[in-house]
Amino acid sequence: MSTMESGRPDWPWKKAKKVAMMLSFSGKKYLGMQRNQGCSTVEEELLKALRDSGAIPPEWYDNASKSFFQRASRTDKGVSAAKMVVSLKMLNEDGTRDKINAKLPSDIRVQDVKRVTKNFNSKNSCDARTYLYMLPTLAFAPIDSISDESYHITSDVKIKVNATLKLFEGSHYFHNYTSGKLPMEPSSLRFITDFEMQEPFERDGIEFAIIKVKGQSFMLNQIRKMIGMVIAVVKGYASEPVIEESWGVQRIDIPRAPGLGLLLEEVHYERYNYKFGKDGLHDDLKWESVKDEVEKFKEDFIFSEIVDTEREEKSMITWMGNLLLHKFEPRHFEKDMKQFTPIEKAKALLKYDKKESNEKEIDDDS
Template sequence: MLGRLVLRGLGLAAAVRGARRSQAPGWFAMDGNMRAAAASQAKRLQSSIEETEKPDENGHQDKRFKGCQEDVEDQNKKFPKRKIVLLVAYSGKGYHGMQRNVGSLQFKTIEDELVSALVQSGCIPENHGEDMKKMSFQRCARTDKGVSAIGQIVSLKIWLIDNVLEKINNCLPSHIRILGLKRVTGGFSSKNKCDARTYFYMLPTFAFAHKDHDIQDESYRLSKETVEKVNNLLSSYKGTHNFHNFTSQKAPKDPSAKRYIMEMYCEEPFVREGLEFTVIKVKGQSFMMHQIRKMIGLVIAIMKGYAPESIMERSWGEEKVDIPRAPGLGLVLEKVHFEKYNNRFGSDGLHEPLEWAEAEEKITVFKEQHVYPTIINTEKEEQSMANWLSTLSLHDFNTTSSGIKANDRNSKSNNLEGSDDGCADDSD
């Protein structure tokens, strides 16, 4: 078809040249009818050629004209590609942690949902979703199985398309939200530039009821004296200690087992749906896998009367100590801190400080709608804390190393969870 049209065009051109030779010298000697016919024929020829560039009914397109039609990805290339950070909030129930397990469809993670949304919204090419290194992706903290977050930070390179947050959120389930976005320096890494992390752990207050002389059900209420005692124990964690007993696969003399805790305290209790809860907050430079949950588990064991207070000092020594691990349900990544980065780049006129005061209302709404209800409802339905408390009597807090290994094997078989690399947060 295209060949015939071209030949017709060439024939028209030959006729025009013949007319120029046979008539007055010059193109404009051609009569008006001849010129009008030529223009009309040229217009029809162009229209026919354009028709041939369109895909056929099966969606295929002539390779010669493939570059003439831009798909969504090509259109988005018109937007600048920039290094940014995203403020992410999510309810971790039903997920095997934050970090994506490439090639594994069995264990769904928060990053699976996030990367899928980035591709669907047109922020990254599809092949970047298959290889996250291509977009320089880094998460600030790898949260464990079932752990939630209201202040997770990830850094990556994306196309800054119009209405970018709205488009990403439209591709995410309601229990995962992007609450903010900021530009950062090209070499920024959310993991390496983070100075500290703050977590909170929400738990029913009957966890602190002494096994011998306190009520052990939902009617228990935390007294001021008990809160004070809990805070005295929690404050013992402040400073630098050897936490090799609060994680796995760390030798007593491993330098990486030493961690610095800035603050740890218990807040005033509050009642939700007839059950009293409290929140323990902890801020530290970094946390090892299960460290926070074991720190809280040991304090609960002391408050319940299963372990002596002296076990805390002993746990920081080289001796192996059996420390129970509190359930993962109540653990939430609240905030990550970038003081050094903010001091250097936060006021350079090109970048904003990584503070999220403008998103506080969104964070509060998400916490009240998704995080607190998940913890409260799951606790009431599954009684995860009550069931875990019933296992404390099985621990021997003066056990030998061989006894600890046996307990560890039993614990692992009954509580398989995600893991991390040992240097970013509680699930590391």
């Protein structure tokens, strides 16, 4: 019988309480956030640190559901996060955060831990998510201009980029921006609140910009494909009306921008904060007290890594070399499907998407 089942009064974790833990991490060395047996993941490192620091009992490490462990969002291979949130039951005493960080690798930091209501769930209580995508501005250089690291974006191009990004705001069917979804499938309907490019800046002789997107939730590859479409339109490879067509019944060929540069900036708990943030018993989940620590981590472990990797591997320039292969029109196999019944067409589409998804699993780093 385990110590938990025996009900011994000296069981050290009987004072464990539900908390929201906010952490920052660089995803370069990890195969995503979610725990996966035999793989290097952020959750595996976190749960080991929680166990070794005494924040959770050993049996909760083996079965995280006993601690009601829940992540706010799954990040894929290589994707970093500035303010990821997990919820769980744990001991949260003075010095607990420092003890956990002492057991973590330097590219994962617990920034703050706050007491929450017993029914709080970091995923289900989340209202929205904000992602950032950092890229060299040469990605937006017109076709007839020089697209090398000396490029600096003009005011006219900046205006065009933001105008194109704004087209994605609101509710749309994003079946063309992921895999395994049929045209107009209800589960592909997503709501984008804000989509904008911030002012460019220079690092190591290369001009970069950060694109910020906020929405209720995002599907696999959705953000990277939205960025890919915007780049294609701004550069002149695709026309603006193609964006609206991509939300319709046609299956449009859309390029997927490089995974380098994508990071989860924040998960939002606006409803929770409104209801419980000022009740005198719980703190809001805005993390203002550790803002400077988060920004420092982003500079030291995330942005610097993006700059170094882009300079060495030139992933955006390489990716742009393949833009000519995309036609931004209905996929070739649909042109020959007019004789199919609706059911046959649906089966063919799902078969194609399954094949495409399996192929992408080999190199998918979003």
